[in-house]
Structures are given as C-alpha cells and as structure tokens.
Amino acid sequence: MSSSKEEDGAVPAAAKGSWAPFLKSIASFNGDLASLTAPPFILSSTSLTEYSGYWAEHPEIFVAPAQEKDPQKRALLVLKWFLTTLKQQYSSRNEKLGSEKKPLNPFLGELFLGKWKDPTGKIGETQLISEQVSHHPPVTAYAILNEKHGVKLEGYNGQKASFSRGTISVRQVGHAKYHLKEFDEDYLITLPSLHIEGIVYGAPYVELNKSSTIISSTGYVAQIDYSGKGWITGKKNTFCATLKKEGSKDILYTIDGQWSDGFVIKEGKTKKELETYNAKTTEITPLYIAPIEEQDPLESRRAWAKVQESINTGDLETTGTEKSKIENEQRELRKKEKEEGREWERRYFTRVMDDPVFTRLAESCEIVAEEGKTDGIWVFDEKKFAQVVEKARTGGEAKAEVVNTAA
Numbered sequence: 569m570s571s572s573k574e575e576d577g578a579v580p581a582a583a584k585g586s587w588a589p590f591l592k593s594i595a596s597f598n599g600d601l602a603s604l605t606a607p608p609f610i611l612s613s614t615s616l617t618e619y620s621g622y623w624a625e626h627p628e629i630f631v632a633p634a635q636e637k638d639p640q641k642r643a644l645l646v647l648k649w650f651l652t653t654l655k656q657q658y659s660s661r662n663e664k665l666g667s668e669k670k671p672l673n674p675f676l677g678e679l680f681l682g683k684w685k686d687p688t689g690k691i692g693e694t695q696l697i698s699e700q701v702s703h704h705p706p707v708t709a710y711a712i713l714n715e716k717h718g719v720k721l722e723g724y725n726g727q728k729a730s731f732s733r734g735t736i737s738v739r740q741v742g743h744a745k746y747h748l749k750e751f752d753e754d755y756l757i758t759l760p761s762l763h764i765e766g767i768v769y770g771a772p773y774v775e776l777n778k779s780s781t782i783i784s785s786t787g788y789v790a791q792i793d794y795s796g797k798g799w800i801t802g803k804k805n806t807f808c809a810t811l812k813k814e815g816s817k818d819i820l821y822t823i824d825g826q827w828s829d830g831f832v833i834k835e836g837k838t839k840k841e842l843e844t845y846n847a848k849t850t851e852i853t854p855l856y857i858a859p860i861e862e863q864d865p866l867e868s869r870r871a872w873a874k875v876q877e878s879i880n881t882g883d884l885e886t887t888g889t890e891k892s893k894i895e896n897e898q899r900e901l902r903k904k905e906k907e908e909g910r911e912w913e914r915r916y917f918t919r920v921m922d923d924p925v926f927t928r929l930a931e932s933c934e935i936v937a938e939e940g941k942t943d944g945i946w947v948f949d950e951k952k953f954a955q956v957v958e959k960a961r962t963g964g965e966a967k968a969e970v971v972n973t974a975a
C-alpha cells in the first residue's frame with residue numbers, strides 16, 4: 569500500500585469528526601460492502617447498476633474487433649478494448665468527484681437501461697441492459713449489444729471484501745463474455761481484484777491487484793499483471809499485458825502502461841511500437857437514457873430520484889427517510905414472495921448451473937472453482953429480451969431520450 573503526504577488533510581474539515589469512527593467501524597468489517605455505513609461526504613448518488621456502462625464508453629473501440637479479419641489481431645483488439653475500459657471502471661469517480669465514493673446498493677430487480685447513439689452510422693447503436701439479479705449477496709448482471717457489428721458483451725459481478733492493514737480488499741466474483749457473431753468467437757474475461765488506497769487520509773481511490781485473463785475460443789490468451797505505486801518505486805495504476813497463443817511461450821504482443829493514463833502496444837519479438845493509446849485525451853461517448861418520467865419504475869434513476877437529490881444537496885434526513893422507504897418496500901416484497909412460495913422474476917437474465925461457453929473457456933484457467941461458489945452463473949436471456957422488445961413495440965412505448973449528465 570502506498571502513502572504520500574499530498575493526501576494529508578483530504579477529509580473535508582466539516583467531516584473530520586465522522587471519519588475516525590468510520591475507520592474504527594471498518595476495522596471490524598464483516599465483508600459485506602453494502603452494510604458499510606460510510607460518512608455522508610463519501611456517499612455517491614450513483615447506483616452500482618450504472619457501473620455496467622463503463623464497459624462501453626468508447627463504442628468505436630468496443631466494436632473494432634468485429635471489423636478485423638485476422639484472428640490474432642482480433643484477439644489484440646479485444647485486449648486493447650478491455651484495457652481502455654479500466655480508467656472508466658476504476659478511476660472515473662475519483663477524477664470527477666475528487667475521491668472514490670460508496671455507491672448506492674441496488675435493490676433486487678433494479679434496472680439501468682440506455683444506449684450509445686451513433687450519428688455517423690459507422691458504429692451503429694450500442695445498447696446497455698443492467699439488472700440487479702441478487703440483493704443478498706449483491707450481484708449485478710449486464711448485457712451490451714451492438715447489432716450492426718454483431719458484438720455482445722454479457723457478464724455479472726459481485727464483490728467479496730475484507731479489511732486488513734488499513735485497506736479494504738475486494739475480490740470480484742463473476743466474469744464477462746465478449747462474443748463476435750460473424751466469427752462465432754467468444755472471449756472469457758476474468759475480473760481483477762482490487763483494494764482501496766488512501767482510506768486513512770479520507771481520500772480513497774482504487775488500485776488493481778495481481779492479474780486478470782482473457783481467453784479466446786480461437787486459442788489466444790492474454791494476461792494482464794497489475795501493480796501500483798509502492799513506498800519507493802512504481803507508478804500508480806501500472807499494468808503489463810502479454811498476448812500469447814495457448815500453450816506457447818512466444819509473446820505475440822505486449823502492452824505496457826498505466827490504465828488511468830495511457831499505454832503502448834508493441835510486437836512481441838521485435839518490440840516494435842505498433843500503437844499508443846492516451847486514456848486522458850480519448851473522449852467518452854455519453855450514454856443516452858430515457859427521461860425519468862418515461863422510465864420504468866424499476867429503473868435506477870427513477871427509483872432512487874429522491875435519494876439522489878437529497879445526497880446531492882447534503883440533506884441527510886431526507887436521504888435516510890427515502891432510503892428506508894425503498895428498503896421497507898423491498899422487505900415487504902420479499903415477505904410476500906416467501907408467503908406465496910415464489911421468487912422475484914428477473915427481467916433479462918437467468919441463472920444457469922452450466923454455461924457451455926464459460927465451461928469450455930474456463931477449463932484452461934483457475935476460475936472454474938471460484939465460480940462454483942457463486943451459486944450458478946447469470947446469463948443474458950435472449951428469449952426474455954425478445955419478449956420485452958415485443959411488448960414495448962406493441963405497447964407503442966416510444967421513449968424520448970436525454971443526455972446522461974450525472975457524475
């Protein structure tokens with residue numbers, strides 16, 4: 569874990585009294601991030617269901633592999649896309665809001681829906697479907713679809729946390745699958761574990777740990793090793809990735825850099841520089857979502873509207889009251905379901921015990937055993953999706969759209 573003097577005094581003066589008791593409380597933390605009572609200045613008004621959108625904030629990079637005929641170069645483009653998502657996933661709150669924040673804990677069935685439009689017509693529309701498929705333990709499932717290029721990303725994500733030596737360590741449970749229709753090609757993406765730095769200074773930020781992997785059905789394996797700023801050497805958010813053919817020691821490509829800053833792609837043998845990527849200057853495409861009044865009552869921004877407004881204005885009393893209203897409503901729903909002997913029907917996802925694509929690709933890495941612990945695998949249910957699309961079509965629910973301006 570790193571430390572620096574510049575982080576001293578990061579806790580806002582008015583909040584200083586609440587940070588020490590918070591530090592004490594996390595020392596006896598039980599691993600359930602949702603149950604952490606964080607001081608108000610560290611609360612975000614964004615629900616965790618929104619985080620699924622970080623996978624495709626550069627739609628042109630998301631669909632680029634679909635336009636590449638060479639399987640080796642395609643595997644490289646998938647790795648490149650994955651690396652470009654890291655800045656958004658893990659440091660965007662820090663940059664926008666001044667520090668990492670604690671997101672709103674989504675309720676079961678919560679939805680976050682949107683699309684990235686494409687006025688050029690070259691990329692086509694990319695659609696986001698994110699749904700909270702479990703509340704205890706919290707699990708968010710997502711699908712990101714681009715019909716024009718036949719690209720589909722689906723996955724799910726939960727977190728297991730622990731506290732030791734002044735930091736919160738988080739292991740991500742779940743995985744993502746990237747599918748290219750034209751080549752009938754799949755990529756299994758494992759999720760990096762992370763820890764929160766800067767907690768003692770009241771300026772939390774995320775650092776990624778160890779390594780993660782991308783395995784393709786065409787036999788390419790990418791390994792990404794993460795490291796951070798140490799006491800003496802190293803830069804924050806550093807990584808070093810390699811792409812190899814499965815079973816071979818030859819490195820086809822290397823990609824090195826800082827995921828929050830930029831990286832360089834080089835050819836393995838010759839070390840010839842092929843491309844550089846600047847994470848700071850590459851603009852994101854804003855997600856378009858329906859205006860609140862036209863959203864489904866289960867959609868995140870509509871359901872949490874009052875809580876979000878009160879967090880943003882610092883009205884703690886209303887935050888508490890409005891949050892309790894949602895929690896009580898949820899408790900009532902679960903009670904009723906139990907009495908009636910039924911389970912909440914997920915709108916877009918289904919839990920399966922065996923996913924052939926996952927099993928085939930996971931065989932060559934260590935994640936199979938881990939997945940067993942998640943009590944099944946959440947998959948995007950095309951049938952359910954088709955039914956929702958049909959219902960919207962016949963019901964004539966044309967939704968107007970606005971730019972997503974939230975932090």
Ligand SMILES: CC(C)CCC[C@@H](C)[C@H]1CC[C@H]2[C@@H]3[C@@H](O)C=C4C[C@@H](O)CC[C@]4(C)[C@H]3CC[C@]12C
Nearest residue numbers: 601619657658668669670671725727738772774
């Ligand atoms: C700030 C701290 C004191 C409270 C703890 C907040 C904790 C629950 C947050 C902090 C970072 C969050 C990660 C976030 O970095 C990015 C992602 C990637 C996304 O695809 C899935 C969610 C996840 C893992 C967030 C989970 C909630 C975390 C750990």
